[in-house]
Amino acid sequence: MPTNPATVPHTTHSLRWPVEPAQGGWYTNAEHEAAQKALTSSDDWRTGWKNTTTTAAFEDAFTSYTGAAFALTFNSGGTALEMLLRYLRLERGDEVVSCAINFVGPHLAVINQGGRLILAEPDPVTLNLDPVDTERVMSPRTRAILLTHWNGATADLRPFLDLANRHPHPVHGPPVVIVDAARACGGRTPSGMVVGAEGWATVFSFESKKLMTTFGQGGMVTTNDPALAERLRWMRTYGGREHWGTNQMLSKIQAAVGLVQLGRLDEMNAARIHRAHQRTKVLTGITELALPPALDDRTHVYYRHNLLVPTAWAGAGRDALMEMLAARHGVGSIVSDPPTYLGHQLIRAHTAGQDCPRAERLAARLLCPCLHPLMSETDEATVCDAIRATTAQVARTFHA
Known part of the structure; x- marks a missing residue:
């Protein structure tokens, strides 16, 4: 069984955007x-x-x-x-x-x-x-x-x-x-x-x-x-x-x-969905990244904006992308979430013998760069540019 996976980049001291927002629903x-x-x-x-x-x-x-x-x-x-x-x-x-x-x-x-x-x-x-x-x-x-x-x-x-x-x-x-x-x-x-x-x-x-x-x-x-x-x-x-x-x-x-x-929830969710759709549109065309599904038959509220790197990048390539985003561009990201038995010893002991290989493979490709509705348009554009640039750089090392 794999060892506990890292869920955030090692370089966090110079982040301009955190690994995840500290507050989701904002106050007025x-x-x-x-x-x-x-x-x-x-x-x-x-x-x-x-x-x-x-x-x-x-x-x-x-x-x-x-x-x-x-x-x-x-x-x-x-x-x-x-x-x-x-x-x-x-x-x-x-x-x-x-x-x-x-x-x-x-x-x-x-x-x-x-x-x-x-x-x-x-x-x-x-x-x-x-x-x-x-x-x-x-x-x-x-x-x-x-x-x-x-x-x-x-x-x-x-x-x-x-x-x-x-x-x-x-x-x-x-x-x-x-x-x-x-x-x-x-x-x-x-x-x-x-x-x-x-x-x-x-x-x-x-x-x-x-x-x-x-x-x-x-x-x-x-x-x-x-x-x-x-x-x-x-x-x-x-x-x-x-x-x-x-x-x-x-x-x-x-x-x-x-x-x-609660009275403002639909408004806050609409802003989040709009921002997520914007990001998806901007990142469309980056062939190495699988973007979150739109789910047109239901409401996807995008608590996270999930990206999946190619299978060939699983683990090391994904980690390199997260580290590069953080160290070179100040963009935080998080693996949300790896299989629980990989990161928690009690759950690992309780579920011994219940490995889920599909979950492990998907989690090894997953990262969620910081997204929040209150990020400015300039911030959002900078984050998307960073994702595009770092993906291209990682692609030169890890071939999909």
């Missing part, structure tokens, strides 16, 4: 005013920071936006996913299938909640979970399919819902489909539905880098399952008087700015 005067109002309204000792009304308003707005029946806030997307998996009461041997190309967080949550993580290959175009390979690795022990809308390329849930119905667990029935939408808030699926309306439950993250943010942390779960929604309310608030629970609440000030960010 409206967010500042909402935060100030929350501060002022909490000054009275009779009122304080109790967040019930503001949080409820944020949840109601999120259900209206997504079309889901229920939305529940959490202090992060990671804790929200932990609670979803806890609800399933996974027993020894219960399996959760997920794509090998992923952020480590979802896979660690499966392991922590007692499930056996089963890795499946990515689709070679979108790098989302491949339904054909998912069916290959499913078994009578499969309790859940954990599907990620990877880097903003919204996945089609229908094949996975069909898979679940065709492969029921002998005790619990069809495996549930859990959707990780941390990087796809505001997208639309091929069904024409807003991300969050399909599947058993969808998890959103409002961490700083995400498409909308609630002061750098925060999360949401949407679901159409009333029993799940009721249990999640207990879990995040110490369990009421009967059940286990803990404190995972979103604060009043986070909910207040979340309401504003």
